[in-house]
Amino acid sequence: MEGPTKQENNFEIPATEKTKNGNLISRLNKIAKKLTVYGSLTLSMYGAYTGFVNTSEKYTRAREIQEMKLEYEQLENEYGKRFSDMFYVASELGKEKREDGAQRTATSSIELKYNSFTADQVQQVLDTYPKGWVYNEVSSIEQSVEEKEAPKEYGLQDNQKVIADCSHDLYEKSKITFYNSTKERLDSYYVLSELLGHELAHANDWITDNEMSTEDRLELLTAITGRLDSEDRYKSNYVESIVNEDKQREKYLKAVEYWAEICSQYFSDPSSLHVKDFRIVDRVVQKSDLEFSPLFQKLDRTNLITSIIRSHVNTN
Amino acid sequence: MLIQIKNIKGDSLITIKCNPDNIEFEDIQDEKFRSWLKEQISGGITQTKEVYNPDSKTYSIIEGPIEKNDANYCLVLKDFLKRSGYVVIEKHPEIEEEIKEILKKIPDDNEDKKIILEKLHNLSYLEQTTILEELKSK
Numbered sequence: 053m054e055g056p057t058k059q060e061n062n063f064e065i066p067a068t069e070k071t072k073n074g075n076l077i078s079r080l081n082k083i084a085k086k087l088t089v090y091g092s093l094t095l096s097m098y099g100a101y102t103g104f105v106n107t108s109e110k111y112t113r114a115r116e117i118q119e120m121k122l123e124y125e126q127l128e129n130e131y132g133k134r135f136s137d138m139f140y141v142a143s144e145l146g147k148e149k150r151e152d153g154a155q156r157t158a159t160s161s162i163e164l165k166y167n168s169f170t171a172d173q174v175q176q177v178l179d180t181y182p183k184g185w186v187y188n189e190v191s192s193i194e195q196s197v198e199e200k201e202a203p204k205e206y207g208l209q210d211n212q213k214v215i216a217d218c219s220h221d222l223y224e225k226s227k228i229t230f231y232n233s234t235k236e237r238l239d240s241y242y243v244l245s246e247l248l249g250h251e252l253a254h255a256n257d258w259i260t261d262n263e264m265s266t267e268d269r270l271e272l273l274t275a276i277t278g279r280l281d282s283e284d285r286y287k288s289n290y291v292e293s294i295v296n297e298d299k300q301r302e303k304y305l306k307a308v309e310y311w312a313e314i315c316s317q318y319f320s321d322p323s324s325l326h327v328k329d330f331r332i333v334d335r336v337v338q339k340s341d342l343e344f345s346p347l348f349q350k351l352d353r354t355n356l357i358t359s360i361i362r363s364h365v366n367t368n
Numbered sequence: 369m370l371i372q373i374k375n376i377k378g379d380s381l382i383t384i385k386c387n388p389d390n391i392e393f394e395d396i397q398d399e400k401f402r403s404w405l406k407e408q409i410s411g412g413i414t415q416t417k418e419v420y421n422p423d424s425k426t427y428s429i430i431e432g433p434i435e436k437n438d439a440n441y442c443l444v445l446k447d448f449l450k451r452s453g454y455v456v457i458e459k460h461p462e463i464e465e466e467i468k469e470i471l472k473k474i475p476d477d478n479e480d481k482k483i484i485l486e487k488l489h490n491l492s493y494l495e496q497t498t499i500l501e502e503l504k505s506k
Contacts, residue, residue: 200428202419202430202432212430212431212432213430214428214429214430215429215430215431216428217426217428217429219424219426220420220426220427233431238451239451239453240453241376241453242451242452250429284497289416289417289447290417290418292440293415293417294417305420308420308427309418312427321455321457322494323493324457324492324493324494325493325494326497327494327497328497328501330494
């Protein structure tokens, strides 16, 4: 019996008109050779060479591919062409970026309400997050001495300060920056658990993650989209306050924030999540760190922050 | 929305029933905390939300004012308390009721039913929704 062909065993995100042209194509050409050795392609080639893939496996795989195609079409319908362009590039680049290897994330000292943390102490806190969520995804976590005003173009009132931000560039690792307004304003546990968990989620979503397979990207966004439409969804001002004239854009921004918020809750207090949200985050986390336990890691993080705070009290 | 507030040590301070037009304090364990909270609410709390800047490809969390009649005020209050360093637990009595309703169809001498009913009220939201999903799938 003949082995399956590449087409039968792998779902490729279709290139859109925009991604076929312009600068993107030169980048994608560079990585084209490497693509053949990754992920499910490896599986299909292995099957073709050895002939070990039996009929039932072929049918199962064919069904999975059909499901993925359907998921992709539904997401494109939900979020529009802008999404499919971005998703295509993320899937292709993700395959290349998996080679990067783990390089430690640069950290600076962080000053917060009543306490300050050295760069080394911030590194220790980072170790309480899943392996693969930090070093291969985030180049730096720093506190800037600047005061940053909120961008005016969103119709926001004057004098709104930026607390933190996370760059979301497809071609670069993310950078997380806390601004001067966190000093003397925000609680240490909140910043190093909830806020950091939220920003790390932005660096590990279906677009920015450097390690996710195309299947996992589709599965994650499909799951988040389903939860956004549910009555028992996680309720957060970060999600519910989003309003945009472009309704596809609004829904997409809500999906991004929903993911960040359930991750933040997963890292800071998983017991307060709906089991459906818990399973979505846990499935992604377990793929990059099998030994990660949100509850134990949360306790470790809390104890670590407490001991750092106590050491300040003792020295003062 | 029913919110229980604890300090970082886990001591319960107060429970709040928050509706867009009214906030009630229940189960007050710490009078000092209640006064502080009342002061914060009347003085005006702040909200945080995130905006995306496509030019810099950056998500920014910003802090700004919120009106008391805003539809998301209770969600903002919850977040404000977390930012202030408190442990905030949203209670979901409707899940408890839904589980009890399903359990009515199971004989009273069922051991699992007895255990669930005994512990239900003290279970976390994650535990309660896990049980509910299990019960619904059967």
